[in-house]
Amino acid sequence: SGRTRDVARLGVGVGAVAVAENEASGRAFVFVDAEGQNTIVVAPGVNAAESVLQDDASGCDVLLAQFERPIPLIQRAFAGARDARWRIINAAPFVPAGRAAFPMANVLLVNEVELCGYAGAPADDSMTDAAVVKIARTLLASDAGWVIVTLGARGALAVAADRVVA
Numbered sequence: 001s002g003r004t005r006d007v008a009r010l011g012v013g014v015g016a017v018a019v020a021e022n023e024a025s026g027r028a029f030v031f032v033d034a035e036g037q038n039t040i041v042v043a044p045g046v047n048a049a050e051s052v053l054q055d056d057a058s059g060c061d062v063l064l065a066q067f068e069r070p071i072p073l074i075q076r077a078f079a080g081a082r083d084a085r086w087r088i089i090n091a092a093p094f095v096p097a098g099r100a101a102f103p104m105a106n107v108l109l110v111n112e113v114e115l116c117g118y119a120g121a122p123a124d125d126s127m128t129d130a131a132v133v134k135i136a137r138t139l140l141a142s143d144a145g146w147v148i149v150t151l152g153a154r155g156a157l158a159v160a161a162d163r164v165v166a
Contacts, residue, residue: 004017004019016057016060020046020049023045023046023049024045024046025045025046026042026043026044026045026046026047026048026068027042027043027045028040028041028042028043028068029041029042029043035152035153036152036153037152037153038152040092040093042068042093044068047068047069048068048069048070057077057078057080057081057084058080058081058083059083060081060084061084061085061086062084062085062086062088063077063078063081063084063086063087063088064086064088064089064090065077065078065088065089065090065101066089066090066091066092067089067090067091067092067093067094067095067098068092068093071095071097071098071100071101074089074098074101075100075101075104078101078104078105079104082104086106086107087104087105087106087107088105088106088107088108088109089101089102089104089105089107089108089109090109090110091108091109091110091114091118092109092110092111092114093114094113094114094117094118096117096118098118099118102118102139102141103141103142104141105141105145106141106142106144106145106146107145107146107147107148108139108141108145108146108147108148109147109148109150110139110147110148110149110150111149111150111151111152112125112127112132112149112150112151112152115132115135115136115139115147115149116135118139119135119138119139121135129157129164129166132149132151132157132159133157133159133164136149136157136159137159137161140159140160140161143160143161143162145160145161146158146159146160147159
């Protein structure tokens with residue numbers, strides 16, 4: 001496709017990109033309020049189709065997935081990319097079954113609401129950074145992993161077992 005060619009011209013490897021002809025593209029609509037909080041509405045289109053992901057993600061340096069794709073596909077991709085330096089899951093939208101994929105990633109990206117949902121904690125708009133860090137550490141898959149929590153207008157926290165970057 002034209003977009004694939006454009007990305008390839010920038011030096012990005014596109015050998016594993018699949019193009020689904022005659023399928024509607026996925027769309028996401030992001031609404032941000034005056035306080036910086038957002039709501040995202042997703043129409044998955046072809047993103048919900050299992051037929052457009054190659055099972056073999058071996059040999060990649062970075063694997064990034066979000067939960068707009070079926071969880072079993074994400075798990076297959078991550079199983080084949082165990083040697084990738086960065087295995088990143090953007091765990092949005094919130095999909096409870098997605099937690100099963102967390103141990104396969106070394107970076108997990110969530111917002112405050114998703115963080116609480118995956119950790120089974122009550123969502124609270126007035127959570128302190130210390131509370132966010134404590135909850136985020138319950139989702140760490142390993143001592144080498146990171147949980148990045150976006151905090152709307154407050155920014156983000158990157159949480160590891162032994163440190164926090166604000």
